Amino acid sequence: MVRAAIRGIWEHKLRTLLLVLSIVAGVSFVAGSLIFTDTIGGSFDALFEGAFEGIDIRINPDVEQGFTNLQPAFDANVLTIVESTPGVVDTWPGVGGLVNLSIDGEVQSIQGPPNFALSWEGDPTLTLAEGRGPQGPTEVAIDTTARERYDLAIGDTIGLAATGAISDYTVVGVLEGFGAGPALFTFDLATGTKVLGLDGLYTTIDVTVEDPTLLQEVLDDLTSRLPDGVLAVDAQAAAEEQAAQLKQALGFIQTVLLVFAGISVVVGVFVVYNAFRTVLGQRTRELALFRVLGATKQQLVTSVIVEALVIGLISGVAGLIGGILLATAARAAFSLFGGSGLADGGLVLAPGTFVTAFGVGMAVTLVSALLPAARASQVSPMAALATIDKPPRRLTKQLVVGSVLGVPGIVLVALTGLDRVNLLTGGIGALAILIATYVFGAIIGRPFVRTIARFLGNTPVRKIATDNAARSPRRTGATAGALMFGVAFVVAVSVIVVITQKTATAVLEDAVSAELTIQSAGADPTAGVSPEIASIVGELDFVAATQSSRFAQGSINGESTFFGSFEPETVEQTYFFDEVQGDWSDLIGETVAVQRAQADEFGLAPGDPVTIDLGTGPEQWTVAVVWDYSSSVDDTQGFYLPTSTLADRFPQGNVVSIGVKLTGGTDPDQAKATIAELIRTDYPFANVTTQDELLADIQGQLLGLLAFVFVLLAMSIFIALLGIVLILLLSVFERTRELGLLRAIGSTRVQIRAMIRWEAVFVSILGALMGVVVGTFIGWGLSGSIFGAGFSFVIPWTWIGLGLIASIVAGVLAAILPARRAANLNILEAIAYE
Amino acid sequence: MTTPAARAVGATKIYGEGDTAVTALDDVTVEFAPGQFTAIMGPSGSGKSTLMHCLAALDDLTAGSVFLGDTELTGMGDRQLTELRRDKIGFIFQSFNLIPTLTARENITLPAAIAGRKTDAEWFDQVVEILGIGDRLSHRPSEMSGGQQQRVAAARALASRPEIIFGDEPSGNLDSKSGAELLGFMRQAVDVFGQTIIMVTHDATSASYADRIVFLADGRIVDEMFDPTAEKVLDRIKTLEA
Numbered sequence A: 001m002v003r004a005a006i007r008g009i010w011e012h013k014l015r016t017l018l019l020v021l022s023i024v025a026g027v028s029f030v031a032g033s034l035i036f037t038d039t040i041g042g043s044f045d046a047l048f049e050g051a052f053e054g055i056d057i058r059i060n061p062d063v064e065q066g067f068t069n070l071q072p073a074f075d076a077n078v079l080t081i082v083e084s085t086p087g088v089v090d091t092w093p094g095v096g097g098l099v100n101l102s103i104d105g106e107v108q109s110i111q112g113p114p115n116f117a118l119s120w121e122g123d124p125t126l127t128l129a130e131g132r133g134p135q136g137p138t139e140v141a142i143d144t145t146a147r148e149r150y151d152l153a154i155g156d157t158i159g160l161a162a163t164g165a166i167s168d169y170t171v172v173g174v175l176e177g178f179g180a181g182p183a184l185f186t187f188d189l190a191t192g193t194k195v196l197g198l199d200g201l202y203t204t205i206d207v208t209v210e211d212p213t214l215l216q217e218v219l220d221d222l223t224s225r226l227p228d229g230v231l232a233v234d235a236q237a238a239a240e241e242q243a244a245q246l247k248q249a250l251g252f253i254q255t256v257l258l259v260f261a262g263i264s265v266v267v268g269v270f271v272v273y274n275a276f277r278t279v280l281g282q283r284t285r286e287l288a289l290f291r292v293l294g295a296t297k298q299q300l301v302t303s304v305i306v307e308a309l310v311i312g313l314i315s316g317v318a319g320l321i322g323g324i325l326l327a328t329a330a331r332a333a334f335s336l337f338g339g340s341g342l343a344d345g346g347l348v349l350a351p352g353t354f355v356t357a358f359g360v361g362m363a364v365t366l367v368s369a370l371l372p373a374a375r376a377s378q379v380s381p382m383a384a385l386a387t388i389d390k391p392p393r394r395l396t397k398q399l400v401v402g403s404v405l406g407v408p409g410i411v412l413v414a415l416t417g418l419d420r421v422n423l424l425t426g427g428i429g430a431l432a433i434l435i436a437t438y439v440f441g442a443i444i445g446r447p448f449v450r451t452i453a454r455f456l457g458n459t460p461v462r463k464i465a466t467d468n469a470a471r472s473p474r475r476t477g478a479t480a481g482a483l484m485f486g487v488a489f490v491v492a493v494s495v496i497v498v499i500t501q502k503t504a505t506a507v508l509e510d511a512v513s514a515e516l517t518i519q520s521a522g523a524d525p526t527a528g529v530s531p532e533i534a535s536i537v538g539e540l541d542f543v544a545a546t547q548s549s550r551f552a553q554g555s556i557n558g559e560s561t562f563f564g565s566f567e568p569e570t571v572e573q574t575y576f577f578d579e580v581q582g583d584w585s586d587l588i589g590e591t592v593a594v595q596r597a598q599a600d601e602f603g604l605a606p607g608d609p610v611t612i613d614l615g616t617g618p619e620q621w622t623v624a625v626v627w628d629y630s631s632s633v634d635d636t637q638g639f640y641l642p643t644s645t646l647a648d649r650f651p652q653g654n655v656v657s658i659g660v661k662l663t664g665g666t667d668p669d670q671a672k673a674t675i676a677e678l679i680r681t682d683y684p685f686a687n688v689t690t691q692d693e694l695l696a697d698i699q700g701q702l703l704g705l706l707a708f709v710f711v712l713l714a715m716s717i718f719i720a721l722l723g724i725v726l727i728l729l730l731s732v733f734e735r736t737r738e739l740g741l742l743r744a745i746g747s748t749r750v751q752i753r754a755m756i757r758w759e760a761v762f763v764s765i766l767g768a769l770m771g772v773v774v775g776t777f778i779g780w781g782l783s784g785s786i787f788g789a790g791f792s793f794v795i796p797w798t799w800i801g802l803g804l805i806a807s808i809v810a811g812v813l814a815a816i817l818p819a820r821r822a823a824n825l826n827i828l829e830a831i832a833y834e
Numbered sequence B: 001m002t003t004p005a006a007r008a009v010g011a012t013k014i015y016g017e018g019d020t021a022v023t024a025l026d027d028v029t030v031e032f033a034p035g036q037f038t039a040i041m042g043p044s045g046s047g048k049s050t051l052m053h054c055l056a057a058l059d060d061l062t063a064g065s066v067f068l069g070d071t072e073l074t075g076m077g078d079r080q081l082t083e084l085r086r087d088k089i090g091f092i093f094q095s096f097n098l099i100p101t102l103t104a105r106e107n108i109t110l111p112a113a114i115a116g117r118k119t120d121a122e123w124f125d126q127v128v129e130i131l132g133i134g135d136r137l138s139h140r141p142s143e144m145s146g147g148q149q150q151r152v153a154a155a156r157a158l159a160s161r162p163e164i165i166f167g168d169e170p171s172g173n174l175d176s177k178s179g180a181e182l183l184g185f186m187r188q189a190v191d192v193f194g195q196t197i198i199m200v201t202h203d204a205t206s207a208s209y210a211d212r213i214v215f216l217a218d219g220r221i222v223d224e225m226f227d228p229t230a231e232k233v234l235d236r237i238k239t240l241e242a
């Protein structure tokens, strides 16, 4: 029987190839995700091996650390405290923050990882690779990342500035860099302080202690001495934690990739299961013949399982190779988007990856083959004598299973849509709906295909195609169902993205009255622009008002949040408000303006006290205004502080954006050109955009996100299409006689091809429509949890339309091979009997 | 003299090459008169099916030519041959004559539908009535007996008023009663409508329904007989085999 099984594999090369492909695609995705993330993880390990080496304690502000300008700085008092703490030997106070780079007069790195300015006076956290350390007001040492990314060398002159006018610096040294992420530009402390505008302030102090065994005592001592908002941490622990944080981010990436890979694998299971079922159904007579000849049930099951195992093994090997290719491609894409340096080492092929690839390959085939094999083994020897044509089976089981899963699924997703339950519950509901729809495919397939056919009008070719699509409801349902999965995910994600887009743009469109916005040209908006730009632009006679906003992170009444800011003087000119309770002129000092939704949530009204912590300890502030935009959509931030207050608190923090309200009748494009010209020389890193450009920007970003998700889902859709090809091929094989007869009585090859093509299109439209309906519903449901109840729902008609057209095209493509097979059948062989 | 409905001139068909070559038809020249029911007989492997397939535009010759009426088939492309089968030829095979998803009526009108023609309703009714399948028209093949299925196949062959109908052992899978009925109907189609029929068979009784029998052996025509009866045929077979 084993020999028979292996011969079967060889005799049906094309079928085997397609089966293998359907599995390989999913396995490659899984293996590729693992290899890719392992590889990056490996470079992270290398990255942090030497981080913070040589220091024992690091002092920094008590906020999440990162390469931003949001973290508060502390003053020399802190340094005095640290220096006077017993057990402390050396201290290296330092500054750090985002910086802009200009080479040969051109602003660099508009996209990608940030450029980070650091002070470095020889402390052991960084090591020189080349040249010497920076000294004096015109010298900079860059790191290897910056050197590679911007193709710099010692002796080059580069322009750097946080926000203000550019100064030129000469590269005097190169430090060992992280190899990825931000590019470092280091100055001596005085210069760094000047570049970052942090006169008399520090963002870090590195400390060594006398006796490392007493580290904990020193730490405890420091903690009790330091003011609120400043932390002393164990440097080694901090390094490990930073590595852990990056690993966690990486783990998230891995999870996302594996989820999508999992979808492909599941679709692969459906496709392969369906194929095995069909093949074994077709082989009923052959199997029954084996039984007549005395083969036991066990032998039949064994033969099927051997076939599955061989296919699984081939798939495992091919999947591993595919995974390596995918990981290579992903790494290339990754370094293209700024991860260069991580891409240098070899790919990491962990033993776990091998095990997983083979395991998944085997599991998919075995899971898909076992059930059909068990059923096939029940074939009675009598079946050898029966005719092939069986009446279609009742679909009671499908109805029961579909309802048992579908009804609770719909309820759960509906509850999620009303924001009654959380996202996870919604996800479980969504999964139940997907499986139920897959099962229901068998039931709705037949009436659906008939309806479409009626709608299209019945030519004989289409009539036969319709009948063929309708004749094995389970097979058609399963084939379409595999496609449904991918399409449903695409549509659900589109729904969420389109709603996000609407939310993001609605504030701009309905609530912002300023025509222009001035922001940092860099990728990280928190780099900000110089506050002086506002006063320069404010002088222009066509500018009616400017509105500078800043940004801070902290907490309000214990809940962590981002804070925006308003300038009360011009807020009414630059925004449209529906509701203003209280007086804008009161938004001054330690006060906050709260949006209606957040005011309701926190139970706040003008005059109420609130506890605000900006990373420097909790303080008692007052609600000045409760307001609401003239927009149906909630802002995601709800708390706005006076801009002037934030400027006092965080002198190094720049203005994140400046809104510019023009006088009536001014052309925004013209105004933009004039302002851009005016600030170009002094503030090269400030970018002036019109509202339309901003809107296009947001849309572009979301399109990018959507495209990314589509790429991840492409694999599962590809597998589903392979499924259509497979099933059509099997059907063509099964209907050899019919096709021969059709040809004999005068059907042209063109007609035969059209017949197969229509069948494929029916199946793909069925799958796509099921996916669209289910995906839209799931998208709506999950949006409820993401955006809150009462969000404004949008159906992404454009995407749905495109998706349907794409499915029809895909159906036509999937039909090419089977249609050619069918049309080129040898008529005489097809109609030959015995 | 009227043009023959079909004729083969020097028809030769060789399968395979070199040592394994099999000559299925060996320089066969034969004519089939219109309005006649001809049976092709011969032992198994004598080339009956091959001759029929070549005459019916299902297969091509190694040498020689085949005409259907005035039309020479040799050298025609697939598309022309297909249209010829569709428009001028009817088929009744031994089994599996019908598309299982279509009803009897749809099967009968299929060639016309494929050609994009309307079926002649009057003619359809007449054919259906003669074959006695009026009450089966909405049934699918799986709901019909073998005899009924073959009658539907005969109806399909007749319905498009082809110039010629080919049958390859049409009653071969039927019990003797159903077989006799089917052959009776075929006989009737020749007598009443002047239909030309060429039928392959190895059964003497079946062959006796024909006007003329052509005997094949080893790919050659070895004999023919007019107005056969079953006994005459059996006798002839015996002498041929001797």
Ligand SMILES: Nc1ncnc2c1ncn2[C@@H]1O[C@H](COP(=O)(O)OP(=O)(O)O)[C@@H](O)[C@H]1O
Binding pocket: B015, B016, B022, B023, B024, B042, B043, B044, B045, B046, B047, B048, B049, B050, B051
């Ligand atoms: N496709 C084929 N390939 C090779 N040999 C064939 C093929 N078809 C028929 N033959 C051979 O040609 C000869 C005539 O076959 P056929 O016309 O089927 O005979 P009949 O119908 O009289 O039994 C036989 O020897 C047969 O083995």
Ligand SMILES: [Mg+2]
Binding pocket: B048, B049, B050
């Ligand atoms: Mg034969």
